[in-house]
Amino acid sequence: MALFKPGNVEDFYELGDVLGKGHFGQVRRVCERSTGLYYAAKFQKVCKSTRGLHGVERDQVEREVAVLQLLSHPNIVTLKDLFESREEVALILELVSGGELFDFIAEKDELLETEAIFFMTQILQGLSYMHQQNIAHFDLKPENIMLSEKVSRPNIKLIDFGLAQRLDSGQEYRSNSGTPQYIPPEVIKYEPLTTAADMWSIGVITYILLSGLSPFQGDTDAETLNNVSEVKYELGEGPFRTTSDMAKDFIQKLLVFCPGDRMTADECLLHPWIKPITRKQMHKRNRSSINMKNFKKFNAKRKWKMSLNMVWMCTRLLSLQQRRRAGAEADPLQRECDSDVEDAQRSQNSAVLKTLGGSDVISSHRCAAQRDPQR
Known part of the structure; x- marks a missing residue:
């Protein structure tokens, strides 16, 4: 307590x-x-x-x-x-005052893989520490990766533990919460979750960081969830033309359907992309870079969506307050229905300032529809 x-x-x-x-x-x-x-x-x-x-x-x-x-x-x-x-x-x-990592990167004209690895290593070190204590974050995404200060080689801070969970031995934990493009298949299928769920999110974040594209993003949430369920993504030569083979291998060993087959945080820290074994591996890694043109576009779109959702949320709350004032004596059943509508809307549009602990939530009826691909 x-x-x-x-x-x-x-x-x-x-x-x-x-x-x-x-x-x-x-x-x-x-x-x-x-x-x-x-x-x-x-x-x-x-x-x-x-x-x-x-x-x-x-x-x-x-x-x-x-x-x-x-x-x-x-x-x-x-x-x-x-x-x-x-x-x-x-x-x-x-006080974490350096802003979001992705915003910091988007201000650069170029970024080598070695610099990206510097950031990923810190994220993995924080995760490794958490996972050793059987604590999973369950909401890893760019908004929750911040900088202590805005300096040339910043210190990474993981924030927003509103969905984090201590996974006690002998107890199963399930959740249908999370942001569609970052959640693993087991969340959609409402299966027991482990720390491997975080490692899937690391795979998505690394994919975006290197290519500037989201691996599973569809035109709708339903399409995105279907792509995740089928592990449908590509490592095309276009967006990954300047990416090392080791980095691609790193992603492929995280975006795996079976949670037990994904690399752990400790295994990631020993992967040749993070910790090269030979001079040849180090040389290839040092010559590779991330796709800054795509990355800047992705980050600008991400920030626009966050702003749009904030405006929607404020407008919605104002509307609800006005309706309550106008209908103080309204039928109680109708007021309860209004609450149901708000819950459903809130679950689809809650990308707000992440230091406040907000999260997108996949509504249970959509999860149920995704559990059986043949439905």
Whole structure:
């Protein structure tokens, strides 16, 4: 059970600028009064009802906090403090101020594979540490890979542990949550999950990083999920014309249907693409580069989608608030139906500021349709 401090955050921290806003809260820069050090305060409204529209579930916050309290690694965001009021909790986190890794890369004119490997190595080191403790992230994607500071050789930080789970021995864990283009087949099929789910996401992220294309992205979520289920992707010469064979092999050993056949984080760190064995391997790797033209296009489209979803979310919430004010005495059954609609819409459009712990959710009826390809 997480131990939250009662009382006012402002007794201990001076509130600063708003760094971002999400569905049920905001992140603000804060300064600890006793030390003068800066942190990020993640404020979240909490609701008791699993169907509530006014906050995140208390159990979800407890789970995220419990995971963060177990983790202490240079490549994982650190939790410092916890506060709780009647309707809100505040997580005091390490201030990660360098922005998203993909944004940092998109500003470059060129990037060698060796530089990409420098970033991937840090991500894998953080994952290896987590997986050794039987903790899976379950929401790895570009929005959740940040930089401590924006410097020439930045330190990577994994953030947003809202879907993270400690996988206790003897217990099965299933989930239908995640972002369609990054989730593995076992999520779609609603099968027991392991840390191998994270390794599939690493394969997708590496594919995008090197080619500037998303391996399974379709025109619709349903098409994307079908491509994932069938492991339908290509390593074409066009987008991968400057990619080393070792990098392609690295991807192919992660985007594998059977979770047990994927490389682990530790095995990835020993793969020749990450850790060359011969001079020939090192020379080939050092001469290869990523497809910056495609990568810049991918990142611009990704940011546009995030902005569009944020606008949609704000408009939707405003509409719901107006309807509640106008129909305070409306039929209770109708109000419940409105909640059902909001839940369904929210599950399809929730790409918001990721430090707030939001995630896209695959609705259960779509998962059911994907479990049997013949349906």
